[in-house]
Amino acid sequence: MKVKTLYFVPAALLVFAVGLATAQEMTKDQWQQEITKYTSMLDSLRARVKTLDADITSMGTKSSQLDADYEKCMNELYALVGSDAAKAAAYRSDIESAENKANELSRLSDADLVERSGEVDDLAAKVKSLWDNKLSLIPEFWDRLTALNEKVKGLQATLANQVKMYTVGTWARNRDCLWNIAKKKDIYSNAWLWPKIWQGNRDQIKDPDVIHTGQKLKIPKGSELNAEEKSAAKKYYARKAGK
Amino acid sequence: MQKKNGTAIVLVLAFLVCSSFALMSCSSSPDEAQMKQLNDLKSEVTSLQNDAAAKEQQLGNLQKEVADKNAKLKKCADDQAIVKQRLAK
Numbered sequence: 301m302k303v304k305t306l307y308f309v310p311a312a313l314l315v316f317a318v319g320l321a322t323a324q325e326m327t328k329d330q331w332q333q334e335i336t337k338y339t340s341m342l343d344s345l346r347a348r349v350k351t352l353d354a355d356i357t358s359m360g361t362k363s364s365q366l367d368a369d370y371e372k373c374m375n376e377l378y379a380l381v382g383s384d385a386a387k388a389a390a391y392r393s394d395i396e397s398a399e400n401k402a403n404e405l406s407r408l409s410d411a412d413l414v415e416r417s418g419e420v421d422d423l424a425a426k427v428k429s430l431w432d433n434k435l436s437l438i439p440e441f442w443d444r445l446t447a448l449n450e451k452v453k454g455l456q457a458t459l460a461n462q463v464k465m466y467t468v469g470t471w472a473r474n475r476d477c478l479w480n481i482a483k484k485k486d487i488y489s490n491a492w493l494w495p496k497i498w499q500g501n502r503d504q505i506k507d508p509d510v511i512h513t514g515q516k517l518k519i520p521k522g523s524e525l526n527a528e529e530k531s532a533a534k535k536y537y538a539r540k541a542g543k
Numbered sequence: 544m545q546k547k548n549g550t551a552i553v554l555v556l557a558f559l560v561c562s563s564f565a566l567m568s569c570s571s572s573p574d575e576a577q578m579k580q581l582n583d584l585k586s587e588v589t590s591l592q593n594d595a596a597a598k599e600q601q602l603g604n605l606q607k608e609v610a611d612k613n614a615k616l617k618k619c620a621d622d623q624a625i626v627k628q629r630l631a632k
Contacts, residue, residue, distance in 0.1 A: 331573040338584040345591040352598040359605035366612035373619035437629045
């Protein structure tokens with residue numbers, strides 16, 4: 301009896317376990333419910349995708365139309381000022397060059413800026429010519445030119461505050477004497493102001509008739525001789541006349 | 544006493560075996576082809592869900608693009624008005 305029970309117990313348990321496992325698989329009813337559910341989901345999704353495709357096509361068409369409308373509007377804008385897209389592109393490029401030059405000059409030290417003061421003058425002239433173009437009336441360019449104007453004014457203000465320097469060249473090549481130096485366009489454009497240079501550099505120039513190559517002369521600001529400079533000039537001419 | 548215990552054990556085991564057979568006979572399952580049909584359906588639904596999500600994203604991008612272009616077009620029209628004012632001065 302004990303031996304028979306020993307074999308019968310595990311066999312019976314095994315059969316019970318298989319029965320239980322089989323009972324947990326999907327039934328036909330459950331399968332049918334799943335089929336119905338997923339079929340419905342599929343139909344909804346197909347309808348949704350169809351709607352999305354239509355919306356995408358419509359948006360794409362709208363986007364293309366807007367491109368055409370924008371191009372037309374811009375051409376009309378340029379035509380208002382007697383220009384066109386190609387000229388506007390070239391003008392835009394000119395402004396960008398001027399902006400780059402302004403930025404480059406802004407990064408210089410004050411001493412270097414004085415050395416390159418001619419470039420500041422050129423930049424100011426360039427900005428003026430850009431303003432003279434009717435394309436400057438377009439807000440895109442107007443705003444950029446306004447900002448550029450401010451930068452140029454800043455550079456010019458910096459220069460105005462600096463003491464200009466001039467390095468004496470040779471007589472043979474540059475004909476540099478105080479008279480000719482004062483006559484230069486970027487100095488005083490007026491030879492009669494030579495005493496300003498003399499008086500501003502008394503530590504270097506004992507005799508105004510004698511200057512040396514390589515001397516770095518300060519060029520004082522002003523467009524007229526002050527009292528001291530006039531007096532020095534008078535004495536010089538008197539001494540010359542006396543000789 | 545030993546005889547009574549043995550009988551009890553046999554009765555319990557017999558019950559287990561009978562109930563197993565009862566459980567097995569009560570449930571009928573879908574066949575292999577039917578399960579494949581269901582799995583294919585599930586795959587198709589997943590695929591369409593992904594497709595729909597991608598198209599939603601695409602539509603969203605297009606809507607933003609159209610909004611940006613509308614803004615640019617409005618600015619162009621405003622610029623025309625400004626230039627006309629400046630020309631009139």
